[in-house]
Amino acid sequence: EAQVTQNPRYLITVTGKKLTVTCSQNMNHEYMSWYRQDPGLGLRQIYYSMNVEVTDKGDVPEGYKVSRKEKRNFPLILESPSPNQTSLYFCASSSPNTDTQYFGPGTRLTVL
């Protein structure tokens, strides 16, 4: 089944404790992206990657890092999480052959 998976789905952590949210897709998509969703603000893009080893900042990259060492994986790293990074995070993928983005199920992160 074609899908985007994210782990963990839920995470409660404390300020300053490094964490990684994994994202993996099995559709051989070139393009992957991370979004955060906050009430009333819609989705805001954090980082995106157009292919392996190619990443770029989105609208709200501060406090986040990403890497794209393999085509299928695009982890999101929070080196020193802060409470303002409490949010719902989504990973998405697509390819040049489709204008549709496929979304993961989301990761609900709470930083205390």
Added chain:
Amino acid sequence: SQQGEEDPQALSIQEGENATMNCSYKTSINNLQWYRQNSGRGLVHLILIRSNEREKHSGRLRVTLDTSKKSSSLLITASRAADTASYFCATDPYSNYQLIWGAGTKLIIKP
């Protein structure tokens, strides 16, 4: 960055009625897409309309696009309880890799 705007922010209708949501955007686009999100879950693509198209249908969905007014509407006919969700429009002023999202319309279908 610029964002699309949906209106209304929330819409509550009786099952069987039609639901109309609107989206406005600020810059020229290649495509406009509509997505659905069930509570707290990932977004699911519904329909894409290209800038040279004016109307598109998919099942009970009808999307219109008016590029002169920079606006789009999504009509869901004969609504069902399962249509209860939030609906988002997304535009691609830069590329199809960088979508700009609206804040969404929350649709509630009352049985």
